[in-house]
Amino acid sequence: MSAKSLEGRVALVTGGGRGIGAAISRALAEAGASVVVADNGTGIDGMGADPKPAEDVCKSIGRKAGAFTDSLASPSAARAAVEFAVSRFGGLDILVNNAAILRDALVFKGDPGDWEAVIRNNLSAAYYLTQSAAQAMRAQFKAGRGTGDGGGESYAWGRIVNIISTAGIYGNYGQASYGAAKGGLIALTRVTALELARSSVTCNAVAPFAHTRVTDIIQPANDEQAAYKERAMKVSPDHVARFVNYLCLPAAQDVSGQIFGVRGREIFLFSQPRPVAVLADATEDWQPESIAHAMGPMVEKFTELATDLEAFNTEPLV
Numbered sequence: 001m002s003a004k005s006l007e008g009r010v011a012l013v014t015g016g017g018r019g020i021g022a023a024i025s026r027a028l029a030e031a032g033a034s035v036v037v038a039d040n041g042t043g044i045d046g047m048g049a050d051p052k053p054a055e056d057v058c059k060s061i062g063r064k065a066g067a068f069t070d071s072l073a074s075p076s077a078a079r080a081a082v083e084f085a086v087s088r089f090g091g092l093d094i095l096v097n098n099a100a101i102l103r104d105a106l107v108f109k110g111d112p113g114d115w116e117a118v119i120r121n122n123l124s125a126a127y128y129l130t131q132s133a134a135q136a137m138r139a140q141f142k143a144g145r146g147t148g149d150g151g152g153e154s155y156a157w158g159r160i161v162n163i164i165s166t167a168g169i170y171g172n173y174g175q176a177s178y179g180a181a182k183g184g185l186i187a188l189t190r191v192t193a194l195e196l197a198r199s200s201v202t203c204n205a206v207a208p209f210a211h212t213r214v215t216d217i218i219q220p221a222n223d224e225q226a227a228y229k230e231r232a233m234k235v236s237p238d239h240v241a242r243f244v245n246y247l248c249l250p251a252a253q254d255v256s257g258q259i260f261g262v263r264g265r266e267i268f269l270f271s272q273p274r275p276v277a278v279l280a281d282a283t284e285d286w287q288p289e290s291i292a293h294a295m296g297p298m299v300e301k302f303t304e305l306a307t308d309l310e311a312f313n314t315e316p317l318v
Contacts, residue, residue, distance in 0.1 A: 005249055007032030008146060010089040012081060014038045014072055014129065015099030017053030019212040020163065020237040024096055027241035028248065029061040034089040037061075038068040038081050039099065044213045046101035046117050064089075072099065073120045078128035082136055091140055094248050095133040097126035097185070098163040102214060104174040115177045122181035123188070130160060130192055134201065141199040158201035159248045162189050163240075166207050166261065166308035169270065173307065186259060190272075193257030202256035204247055207270070209263035209316065210237040228309045234318050235264045243267060264316040277301045 011028045015021035017039030029035045037057045041050030051069035058065040066088045068081045085092045100122045103114035137158030145156045167175045168182025185205060192203040211233050220226035240262045246252055261268035277298045279291070 004032035006094075006245075009033040009093040009248070010036070010085055010091050011094035011096065011248070012036040012038055012068075012085050012092060012129070012133065013096040013098060014125070015163075016096075017041060017055075017057050017067075020208055020210055020240050021096070021098040022053075022057050023237040023241035024098065024244050025057050025065070026061060027238070027245045028094065028096075029064055031245055031248075033094065033248075034064040034066075035061060036066050036068050036081065036085045036088070038072060040069050040071045042071070042101065044102050044217060046103070046121055072125045072129060074125075075128045075131075078125065078132045081129065082132040086136060091145055092133055092136045093140075093145075093157070094159045094161075095129060096161045096163065096244060097129060099125065100163075100165075100178070100181070100214075102175075102178055102217070104178065105176070106174055107176040110176060118177035119181050119184075122178065123184045126162060126185055127188060130188065130203075133158070133160065134192070134196055134199075137201050138196070138199045141201070156200060157250075157253065158196070158199065159252075160189075160192060160196075160201065160203040161244050161247055162186075162203070162205045164189075164205045164207050164259070166209075166312065169207070169259075170306065170308035170311055172309060189259070190257050197256065200253070202247070202253065204255060204257065205259045206240065206244060206247070207259070207261040207268075208237065208240040209261065209312065210235045210240055212237065224313055225309055228313055231313075231316055235316050236318070239264050263312065264318040266317050 006028060011033045013021055013025045016025040016037035025035050025037050037054045039054040041053045042048055054067040054069050058067045068084050070077050072078055072081060082092055101118060103118050141156050162185045164185045165182040167179040168186060171179050189203050189205040215229055215232040218229045220229055243262045259270040279294050
């Protein structure tokens, strides 16, 4: 496969100025794509702003990169970011929703304002961008973007990748807002994949295990969490970036609506919630007492109440 397999494509990567986002921005650029590095340089808690991280990544990439440094937590900003990509590079083929903030608190102690900020930044912003990007990608598909140019390769397709977290699958202490937002991204991934399939746009979710600002601020509450942090600090975000690059290739055209995890040289495919047991009575309505009596076999199939830190508390392949 060509080292420039994404030549002619245009990508927009949110949170693209640092950590996993920066690794993804560089990987897509190395594969030939033009990249909009969308990052307002906020702190991990969503406070403050600094355009320098996005600008520095763009400088390292060169002329095929452009920085968009406004906050994306509004529909108008999302539209502006997509319009920036189209006006600067001629279109938009790839969207990576990676930006996220953290304001952890136990569910019975959290500040509603912090909840709203996390949902707005981690979920609503991704929806706004997905909506605007999908409109552009559908129009490009109908117009045959990349075709009719003297026999050149067609690239009338789109890619949307949502960077999620196992906290949105397993749950974790203190992460009601973060986990809910990431769980919402999984649902958004499925709906987007279904609705855009006819326009040759795929949408997938990737849960990363890597050294990021999130792992930097983990304050271990026990030995298990300390071990998890120590392992995560060893894992380069480049592994995640390479997998996202794969999802953006023509070879991944039939991969959509899936949930993956990447931890070093391990790639996980997650199952998705489907019924695993059924109680049925064709003769009469269920009553609370009869449900309690019949529940035994279903209890055996209950999902264990464990956090993502416990589920992945093993040595990664790095």
